[in-house]
Amino acid sequence: MSFDQLAAELDARKAASLYRERKVLQSPQQPEVVVDGKAYLAFCSNDYLGLANHPAIISAFKQAADEYGVGGGASHLVNGHSVHHHALEEELADFTGRPRAILFSNGYMANLGTVNALLDKQDAVFEDRLNHASLLDAGLLSGARFRRYLHNDTASLAQRLAKTQARRALVVTDGVFSMDGDIADLPSICEVARQHNAWVMVDDAHGIGCLGKTGAGCAEHFNLSQQQLPVLMGTLGKAFGTSGAFIAGSEVLIETLIQHARTYIYTTSMPPAVAAATRASLKLVQTEQWRREQLESLIERFRRGCAQLGLDLMDSPTPIQPIMIGDADKAMSMSDALREKGMFITAIRPPTVPGGSARLRVTLSASHTEAQVDRLLDALDQVK
Template sequence: MSFDQLASELVSRKRADLYRERRVLESPQQPEVVVDGKAYLAFCSNDYLGLANHPDLIRAFQQAADEYGVGGGASHLVSGHSFHHHALEEELADFTGRPRALLFSNGYMANMGTVNALVGKQDAVFEDRLNHASLLDAGLLSGARFQRYLHNSPESLAQKLEKTEARRKLVVTDGVFSMDGDVADMPAICHTAKVNDAWVMVDDAHGFGCIGATGAGVAEHYGLSVDDLPVLMGTLGKAFGTSGAFVAGSETLIETLIQQARTYIYTTSMPPAVAAATRASLKLVIAEQWRRELLKSLIQRFRDGCQQLGLTLMDSPTPIQPILIGDSAKAMTMSAALREQGIFITAIRPPTVPQGSARLRVTLSAAHSEAQVDRLLDALERVK
C-alpha cells in the first residue's frame, strides 16, 4: 500500500495556502505567551474571560488531584462519576435554569452524542449553514435526513420545516458562530421550530460565559426557557477556562442521553480535578461581572480602531472579531507579518470558512488591557 496519493494531496494543500501547521505553546494561556521559543502578544485564544490561568482554578485542581487522583478511571456509568462531576452537573443546571445537566468529555462528543441520541433514519435534522463542524458531522452521521438552511434565517428554516413529514424534527444552531462571531436569532428560530412541532438544540460554546446578565449564554440573553429551547449545550474550555462540555435540559432529555448517547456511555469521564476547577470557575463567572463589562469595552475599542483603519470586520458583538481578508495567501502573509511584530493571530482559511472569505480571527479576552489592544491596532496599521 502506498501513500503517494496522500503525499500529492498534501503538496497541493501547501500550494493553495491551505496547509495547517501546529505551533508549540510554551507558557500558560494568557495575553503574553511563548510560542516556538518566541514571545508574542496573543489574540487567538478562546480564553474569553481570562480564567484559564487563574490561581483559584489552579488551587481547586491541585486540591482535587490530591484527593481524587488524576484520571477519571472509568466511564460515568461504571465507576467514573465522582463527587465533583455530580456537584458540577447540579451547579450547571442551576446556573442555566434547567432541571438537569450532563457532563461530556468535550464539545465534539456532546454534539455527536446528543444529536445521534435524539434522531435517526425516520427523522430530519435542520442545521444553519455556518454551524460548527461537530454539529454538521453529528447531523450527517445520525442517519436522519440532513438539511441546511440559510445562515441565521428563520424564513429559510420555516420553508424547510413546512415541507418535511419526518417523525421527529431537530433544529440545530450555534449560539455564537465561531468563525463570524455573530449571534443566532434564537427567539425567531425557537418560535419557527415550535409552530412546526420541532425541537431546538443550540451549541453555545462561544456564548456561554460571555453573553447574558450572569454569563449563562444565549438562553439567558434572550430569556428563553427550557420549553423554548429544550437542548442547551455549552463547553467549558473557552470562557470557563477548563475543559469538557455539558448538555442541559429536562429530566427526560438527560435520562435519554444517559441511556442512548454513545459518546457519553462509552468513554472515560473527565478527570475529577477538571470538574473541581470548573466549579471554581463557575463561581468567578457569576461573581465577577467586571470581566464581561471589561470585555465589552475592549471589543468596542477594537472595532472603533479597525473602522478608523478601514479594515473590514464581521458583524460581531462578541469576543470573536474576524478581520475579513478574502484571499488565503494574503491572510497568511498578514499573519506572518504580525508575528514579525510580536503579535500572534492565526489566519483562518477554507474549508473552515467559505472560499474567498479567509480572515484573521482576532479573539479578545478580559485578560487583555487597553494598551495591548492599542498595540494590536498599531501593528495592523503597519501590515494592512
C-alpha cells in the first residue's frame, strides 16, 4: 500500500497556505513565552483569566498528586471517581445554578457523549452554521436528522424547527463562537426553542469564566434558567486554566449521561490532581472579579487601537478579537511578520473558517498589561 496520494494532498495544502505545523512551547502559559527556543509576547492562548500558571492552582495540584497519585486509574463507573472529582462536580453545579454536573475528560468528549446520549435516528438536531467542530461531529454521529441554521439567526432556526416532526428536537449552539468571538443570541434562541418544544444545548467553552457577574458564563450573562437552557456545557482548559469539561443540568439529564454517554462510560477519569487544581481555580474565578474587569479594559483598549489603525476587527465583545484578513497566504505572511517582531499570533485558515475568511485570531488575557497590548498595536501598525 502506497501513501503517494496522501503525500500529494499534503503538498497541495502547503501550496495553498493551509498546512498546519506544531510549535513547541518551552515555558508556562503566560504572556511572555518561549517557543522553539525564541522569546515572544503571545496573544494566542485561551488562558483568558491568566490562571494556567497561578501558584495556588499549582499548589493544589501538587498536594493532590502527593495524596492521590497521578493517574485516574479507571473510568468513573469502575474505580476512578475520586473525592476531588465528586467535590468538583458538586461545586460546578452550585456555580452554574444547576442541580447536578458531570465531568468529562475534555470538551470534545463532553459534546459527543451528550448529544449521542440524548438523540438517535428518531430525533432531529439543529446547529448554528459556525458551531465548533465537536458539536457538528456530535450531531452527525448521533444519527439524528441534521439541520444547520444561519449563524445566530433565530428566524432561520424557527423556520427549520417548524418543519420537524421528530420525536425530540435539540438546538445546539456555541455560547461564544471560538473563531469570531461573538455571543449567541441565547434569549431569542431559547424562546424559539420553547415555542417549538425543543431543548437547547450551549457549548460555553469560551464564555464560562469570562462572562457573567461571577464568571458563570452565558447563562448568567443572560440570566437564563435551567428550564430555558437545560443542557449547559463548559470547559476547564480555557478560562479555568486546567483541563477537562463538564455538563450541568437536571438530575434526570446527568443520570441519563451517566447511563448512556459512551465518552463518559468508556474512558479513564481525569487525574484527581487536575480536579483538585480546578477546585482551586473555581474559587479564583468566582472571587477575583478584577480579572474580568481587566479583560474588559484590555478589550476596549485593543479595539480602540485597531480602529485607529484601520484594521478590520470582527464584532466581538469577548477576549477573542479576530482581525479579518481574507486571503490565507496574506494571513500567514502577517503572522510570520509579527513573529519576526516578537509577537506570537496564529493565522486561522480554512477549513477551520470558511474560505476567504482567513484571520489573525488575537486572544487577550487578564495577565496581559496595557503596555503589552500597546506593543502589539505598534507591531500590527508596522506589518498591516
